[in-house]
Amino acid sequence: MQMDLKLNISQKQKLILTQIMQQSINVLQMSAYDLREYIEKEFEENPILEADFNLIESKDNIDNTQLSKYLNDRYDENYNYQHNNEDEASVFNFISDKKSLKDYLYEQLGEIKSDIKIKKVVSYMIESLDSRGYLENTLEEICSDLGIDGEKVQNALEILQSLEPCGIGARDLKECLLIQLKNKGILDEIIKEIVLKYLEYIADCKYNYIAKELKITPKEVQAYGDIIKSLGPKPSRGYYTGEEVKFIIPDAYIVKIGDKYNVIMNKDIIPNITINNLYKQEILNGKNKKEVEYVKEKVNDAMGLINDIEQRNNTILKLLECIVKKQKAYFENGQEYLKPMTLRDLADEMALHESTVSRAIKDKYILTSRGTVKIKDLFCNGIVSSGINGEGVSTNTIKNKIKQLIQLENKNKPLSDQAICDLLKKEHIDISRRTVAKYREELGIKSSSKRKRV
Structure with missing residues (x-):
């Protein structure tokens, strides 16, 4: 077998992302919340940077008095709106303080007259609750961990499950539902059997099957099903469970003044970033070469950050102006008037790459007369x-x-x-x-x- 070794030279085009390009891309796709945190981190690490928070700067062709009145009439001065991905808007999305679920349980436990040793077991159980409010550890595990007998653990569990919110301390969904039914005084043998044996059939509305099994009418099963579906599967819902809550901060406002919809960038979220003049003088007059090099490096980093933020804002502004033109009927009349619009449509119109448009709208929100809207939701086939x-x-x-x-x-x-x-x-x-x-x-x-x- 003969092997023929040859050296071939070929030319290929390859895009290599520099560190500067990567930072620019990262800044573009950051949400307003993340960008603000990123800027705060940069201030801590770069002594060159200075910040000045200014009021909203509007375009010259917009009457500032009208704009100020428009915003003050409609929105809270902090422009902070809590976001919850799991549930639709509800009172639970606007928790007034951060008293945690555990704090609430400990307050109730303090008012109960019981043996101090049992209370310590209840405290241990409270610390073992998961984010849903369910008890993660089995009673056997708790007995082993604390070195106590099962009777004390059972007594502690009964105390825990007597606390509010109803269903707290359940080991699974079925027990959670049974606790709530008992608390409401409607736990009879039929509904208990439905919860324990036919919960999946209730979810699928298979009332006829359950009726035959329990020898009752489908209408009775349906009535039981309605009661079960009205119960809460997560006792912790509505309580702060220790997970940090992120707030929606709109990147821009869509404001109608006269007959025209205007895009106003939210300048309040980002400070006016400048470079400290003392350090500029250090570069010009500095004699220590290492110090001058350090200052130059930090100035370059600061200039890069300022340019990236400016480029981010300009890109978002141009995209939103284009979106407003296309979706004027939506802003005027509502969801039903949303026109088909894809990333490709916008990318072609603005002579941008589709990925740039995708990054520019990622996790971005606008504040409109119809509420806070995720920009991504304005795109649809x-x-x-x-x-x-x-x-x-x-x-x-x-x-x-x-x-x-x-x-x-x-x-x-x-x-x-x-x-x-x-x-x-x-x-x-x-x-x-x-x-x-x-x-x-x-x-x-x-x-x-x-x-x-x-």
Whole structure:
């Protein structure tokens, strides 16, 4: 076997990201909250930087008096809005203080008259609760850890489970529900059996099956199911559990003055960054070479940060101005008027790379007359309707129509996906049954068989 070794030289184009480019990309994709933390960290590490927090600077063509009145009339002066990814807006999203769930439990425990040793076991259990308010350790493990008998641990568990919020200290979902039912005084043998044996069937609304098993009517099962579904699966919900809460800080305001929508960047979140003049003089007059090199390095870092922030703001401003033009009907009339718009559409119009647009809108929010809106939520694919004008309809609009149809349906005979599909076609929205099913599932709405009421 003969081996022929040759040396070939080839030329390839390859993009190598420098440290400066990487920092610029990172700053662009930071949320306002993260950017503020990043700037504070830079101030701690770079003595060259100086900061001056100024009021909002608006464009020259906007009346400052009108703008000030608009903002003061509508929004809190701190512009801080709490964000919760798990739940829709509720009173629990705006907890007034940071008294933790454990603090609340200890307060109640202090008012209970019981043996001091039992109270110490309860305290141990409180410290063993997970983020849902469930007791992670088994009773056997607690006995072993504390070196005590099972009777004391059982007594401690009963005390813990008697505290508020109801369901605290449960070992699993079923026990959590049973504690709540007992507390409400509605724990009979039938509902207890449903919780212990048929919880999954209740979730799927299989009332007929449960009715046959328990020898009661489907309507009775449905009534029990409604009670069970009204209970809370997480006792800790609404209480601070020690996890740091992040706040939504809008990067910009969309303000309508007269007939025009204006984009106002939120300058309050970022200080006016400058370079300390004393250090500039150090470079010009410094005699110690090492000190001069150090100062030069820090000045370069500071200039890089200032440029990155300015570039970030300019990119976001231009993107938002483009979005406002495209989505004026949305800002005027609401969600149903959101037009199809993709990252590619915006990237092509602004002569930017799609990834740049993606980074620029990542975790960014705007404050509008309709509330705080995630910029990403203004993007959606479109489906061409079968109407005369053939205009595109956004997926969000279609989802809203599906949701409305289901809300208005006869609960005894829920609409099938095909029936919804047929109704949408009458409105010149031509989509398949499978697409209807997909959007319905994305909305968290169950199938017609599981929505049926007896």
